[in-house]
Amino acid sequence: MxxxxxxxxxxxxxxxxxxxxxxxxxxxxxRDGSCDCQDCDHQIEPARREAMPSAIRCIACQTRFEKRTRRNR
Missing domain, CATH: 1.20.5 (Single alpha-helices involved in coiled-coils or other helix-helix interfaces)
Structure with missing residues (x-):
């Protein structure tokens, strides 16, 4: 039991x-994200901001971030 x-x-x-x-x-x-990428300081593309308003990275930096994260598991 x-x-x-x-x-x-x-x-x-x-x-x-x-x-x-x-x-x-x-x-x-x-939450609202950022207009500028936190990694490279370039502007986050308007289409990405529209699709993912909470984005804090541009697509290129987000892709690199996700690859690093997966590798470190």
Whole structure:
């Protein structure tokens, strides 16, 4: 019985953590980003700003950032 209770508690905790993560991501997407890329200081393309208002990097810098992030996992 104790194992089942611990499993249920772990499942509940995992669900709460997932929901908290989703809420954080939604809040980040709702915030306005920047007009200039935080990495190269060039202007973020208007089409990117329209598609992703929360963007803080231009497409080239975002691509490099994502490749570095994946490599470091």
């Amino acid at each position: 104790t194992i089942e209770l611990n499993y249920d508690q772990a499942e509940e905790l995992a669900a709460k953590e997932r929901q908290a993560g989703i809420r954080r991501l939604q809040a980040a997407l709702e």
